[in-house]
Amino acid sequence: MATRVLFVHGLWIHARAWDPWLDLFRSAGFEAEAPGWPGDGETVTQTRQQPQHVAGYGVRELADHFTRIARLGEPPIVIGHSFGGLIAQKLLASGAAQAAVAIDPAPIKGVKALPFAQIWSALPVLRRKANRDGAVMLSRRQFRYRFGNAISREESDQLYDRWAIPGPGRPIFDLTAAKQDPASPIAVDLDDRNRGPLLIIGGGRDHTIPEVVARQAAELYRPGGNTEYRKWDDRGHSLVFDSGWREVAQPVLDWVRTQTA
16 A cells, blocks of 8 residues: 655645645655645635635644544655644644654744744734734735745746735744743644654745754754754745755655655
8 A cells, every 4th residue: 555645735835836746756656645724725716716715724723634634544644844844743743644744844832043034924914913813915025035035036926926825824823822822733742752753854045934943843852863854055935846846855755765665
């Protein structure tokens, strides 16, 4: 039986952006799927036309949604980007996944680094309290700073037109409330002795999730344990769906193969 691989996209990007990864993993013999977040339309256009459908979902609801999908069969390997990387860690810690890859993951509870670029990236959501229960769509300029800063403006605009969708504001508010919330949904069990392996990847030019944030997340886990960290120095937040996606996807595929050998 082929090993399941479940891909989880991040905020503001449609699940279809994983299509090249699906083709790569399926050609390698894996059963790969990339379901959308709750409320996502089947296409980018449908999701943009009905932004109210994605509103109101936070990290807890996202984790529950993907946990239900993960438990439909044998525990999958979960590969997540941005908030999807946070969800991947939560599924792994809960036993719903057998292994996980978190690429430029949104910070888990306990990460103390808060670079200016990350604060600036969150402002389109945080500037209005009403966004907590609403949906937010980035402009091309905002997308360029948050996703496309390490690629050309032309490619950034093309990616925006192809993959950008409105996203719920609540996950950002979940992050900002984590320090005062003992039951924060971004908390993850940091003892990795009784769960499968985790690979965390940081992008050296990422503005949305600066590399130090991804690195600190990896360092929170038990030293010398079942967690590995890697960095792509010259990549921004678009690293999983821009023209250089294969430079990340192939090493991830190689790592996944070692976990299933």
